[in-house]
Amino acid sequence: MRGSFVALLKKDFRLCVSGGFFLLALGSLILYSCYINLVYAKLDQELFPVYRYDPGKAGGERIAGVTDVGSLNELEEACADGYSVGLHINGDSVFGGKTEIMMVSCGIERLDHIREAYARSLLFQEDKTDALGQAEIIGVNTREMKNRREMTAEVLFFELVAVGFLGVASMLFKEKQMGVIRVHAILPVSRIQFILSKLTLLLSSDLLFAAVLTVVNLGMPEGLKALPGVLLQAGILSLVMALVGFLCAELLPDFKQFSLIYLVIAVFITTPVFLSVQAGVEMEWMRFHPMYHLFTAMKNAYFQVLSAGGLYYGACAAAIILLFLAAGWGLGREMKKEG
Amino acid sequence: MIRVNNLTFSYGKDKEALHGLDFTVGEGEIFGFLGPNGSGKSTTQKILTGILKGYGGRVSLLGQDIAAADTKELLKQIGVLFEFPYLYTNLSAVDNLRYFASFYPQERVRDVMELLDKLEFKKDYLKKPVSSYSKGMRQRVSMARALLNSPKLLFLDEPTSGLDPSGAVLFRKIIEEERGNGTTVFLTTHNMVDADLLCDRVAFILNGNIAALDTPQNLKEQNRTAQKEPTLEEVFIRYTGRGLEE
Ligand SMILES: Nc1ncnc2c1ncn2[C@@H]1O[C@H](COP(=O)(O)OP(=O)(O)OP(=O)(O)O)[C@@H](O)[C@H]1O
Numbered sequence: 179m180r181g182s183f184v185a186l187l188k189k190d191f192r193l194c195v196s197g198g199f200f201l202l203a204l205g206s207l208i209l210y211s212c213y214i215n216l217v218y219a220k221l222d223q224e225l226f227p228v229y230r231y232d233p234g235k236a237g238g239e240r241i242a243g244v245t246d247v248g249s250l251n252e253l254e255e256a257c258a259d260g261y262s263v264g265l266h267i268n269g270d271s272v273f274g275g276k277t278e279i280m281m282v283s284c285g286i287e288r289l290d291h292i293r294e295a296y297a298r299s300l301l302f303q304e305d306k307t308d309a310l311g312q313a314e315i316i317g318v319n320t321r322e323m324k325n326r327r328e329m330t331a332e333v334l335f336f337e338l339v340a341v342g343f344l345g346v347a348s349m350l351f352k353e354k355q356m357g358v359i360r361v362h363a364i365l366p367v368s369r370i371q372f373i374l375s376k377l378t379l380l381l382s383s384d385l386l387f388a389a390v391l392t393v394v395n396l397g398m399p400e401g402l403k404a405l406p407g408v409l410l411q412a413g414i415l416s417l418v419m420a421l422v423g424f425l426c427a428e429l430l431p432d433f434k435q436f437s438l439i440y441l442v443i444a445v446f447i448t449t450p451v452f453l454s455v456q457a458g459v460e461m462e463w464m465r466f467h468p469m470y471h472l473f474t475a476m477k478n479a480y481f482q483v484l485s486a487g488g489l490y491y492g493a494c495a496a497a498i499i500l501l502f503l504a505a506g507w508g509l510g511r512e513m514k515k516e517g
Numbered sequence: 518m519i520r521v522n523n524l525t526f527s528y529g530k531d532k533e534a535l536h537g538l539d540f541t542v543g544e545g546e547i548f549g550f551l552g553p554n555g556s557g558k559s560t561t562q563k564i565l566t567g568i569l570k571g572y573g574g575r576v577s578l579l580g581q582d583i584a585a586a587d588t589k590e591l592l593k594q595i596g597v598l599f600e601f602p603y604l605y606t607n608l609s610a611v612d613n614l615r616y617f618a619s620f621y622p623q624e625r626v627r628d629v630m631e632l633l634d635k636l637e638f639k640k641d642y643l644k645k646p647v648s649s650y651s652k653g654m655r656q657r658v659s660m661a662r663a664l665l666n667s668p669k670l671l672f673l674d675e676p677t678s679g680l681d682p683s684g685a686v687l688f689r690k691i692i693e694e695e696r697g698n699g700t701t702v703f704l705t706t707h708n709m710v711d712a713d714l715l716c717d718r719v720a721f722i723l724n725g726n727i728a729a730l731d732t733p734q735n736l737k738e739q740n741r742t743a744q745k746e747p748t749l750e751e752v753f754i755r756y757t758g759r760g761l762e763e
């Protein structure tokens with residue numbers, strides 16, 4: 179009994195390796211972590227590069243976040259990218275300067291205004307440092323930490339939805355193609371074990387992924403504190419998605435149709451998440467979207483807030499059990515095919 | 518060993534595939550199950566191996582009614598060779614067999630190397646993935662898989678398809694040998710040479726009914742004409758009503 183489960187696990191592991199699944203997971207782990215650490219976490223500190231040409235020293239000493247250049251030419255060159263903002267200050271230290279903004283339009287008028295306002299705000303930043311500093315730090319959640327938590331939650335959600343789903347389906351499609359599922363119909367092994375071994379493998383790889391991603395991106399003490407809640411939500415999401423993938427792979431005849439369904443499901447799942455996170459929209463109908471609740475629970479876990487109640491966990495358990503039964507039925511159907 | 522009483526099966530309304538089969542197969546017998554395409558051979562084999570449920574009538578294997586018996590216990594004593602060599606193509610012959618062996622009780626499992634050697638499997642391919650094997654090599658590995666658990670009851674579906682003549686001779690020799698050890702063989706095939714050479718008795722199945730059931734010798738004799746004794750193939754065609762009718 180135990181020996182056969184180990185054999186199933188080993189076989190599934192080798193299928194995953196030969197399908198490049200772990201490589202894919204490792205690659206996305208590195209990619210996401212680099213993005214969060216190198217791009218996203220810093221995005222807030224330097225929204226737009228700002229350059230200053232101030233020949234008369236009218237603007238005073240160096241300002242944090244503003245790069246001084248030596249000539250008008252240099253200034254023009256530096257802000258020719260439609261992203262950076264140039265400040266040309268005319269005048270001298272006695273009479274004060276008149277600031278001229280130089281920038282290439284990015285094509286969106288509103289964004290151009292924001293760039294201008296941002297650059298101007300830097301010039302007056304000096305006097306307000308204390309006030310701003312106090313406003314930014316609330317408890318241990320600095321703005322950067324908040325960004326990290328938010329982004330890590332999003333990334334983990336998308337990874338579990340997309341890659342987990344694809345992982346189990348690619349494993350199963352390979353077995354379907356080789357016809358070996360039918361062989362399991364005449365082996366003294368239960369269907370439940372066959373499904374469980376795939377779930378175990380996927381769940382452990384997803385949990386490992388979640389743990390590494392969390393610790394790498396939130397840092398040591400904070401990451402560890404959030405970890406139990408995050409792992410619980412990751413486990414639920416991983417099981418749900420693996421079983422959905424299992425069912426799709428059983429019912430669809432080939433990978434081509436699977437990729438179509440994959441698109442539909444991806445849009446269905448990610449729409450409310452994108453709307454609520456990126457656009458800040460929270461619409462009434464989202465309450466009825468199961469994935470919205472899974473995502474919210476994941477996000478809350480990153481902020482160490484326990485908001486989900488018994489109803490949520492009850493619904494998750496029911497969904498997992500129903501999906502499991504459906505996967506067992508689908509497997510039986512596949513086993514009865516020509517052989 | 519196999520006892521089938523009034524077996525019926527339907528794939529849905531008005532799609533009855535089997536209309537009441539009756540036959541028994543004795544211990545150590547090689548029983549041929551022959552019939553044209555779509556006559557119900559695979560359906561019968563799937564019911565016997567426990568894959569299809571919801572049939573009518575009674576089926577017992579190894580003295581137990583399969584509806585009541587512990588399926589897992591029965592499957593431990595059964596070997597099945599499918600029509601196509603279903604194997605993990607990313608694994609080698611040895612790894613495939615070790616994997617499938619892990620589901621059977623250790624005391625039933627035969628030595629993998631010995632088995633492959635007996636099937637004259639090319640030694641330099643033992644550790645290479647199945648994806649690099651020819652059809653005949655895959656067929657050998659599949660046969661090894663069917664024999665892995667020293668089955669008391671062996672179901673074979675087109676065992677010699679894809680084999681060259683010497684491979685077919687070898688397979689026939691191995692099937693005879695298994696029978697010599699007391700194994701009962703249920704052989705589904707379109708190959709009349711195999712059936713004639715191997716089978717103690719054959720059943721001709723047509724549209725879900727048994728059209729004839731006897732030893733190959735008797736069948737040929739009963740259908741003898743003045744000029745010559747017909748081949749089993751000619752008898753088969755006479756019963757199943759296709760092809761060279763005069
Ligand atoms: N899954 C299925 N759904 C509906 N009808 C089926 C199904 N499988 C088989 N049949 C029908 O049942 C009948 C018997 O099919 P079966 O596969 O048992 O034939 P067979 O004797 O194995 O043929 P072959 O020699 O071509 O393998 C056929 O008429 C076939 O169309």
Ligand SMILES: [Mg+2]
Nearest residue numbers: 555558559560
């Ligand atoms: Mg068939």
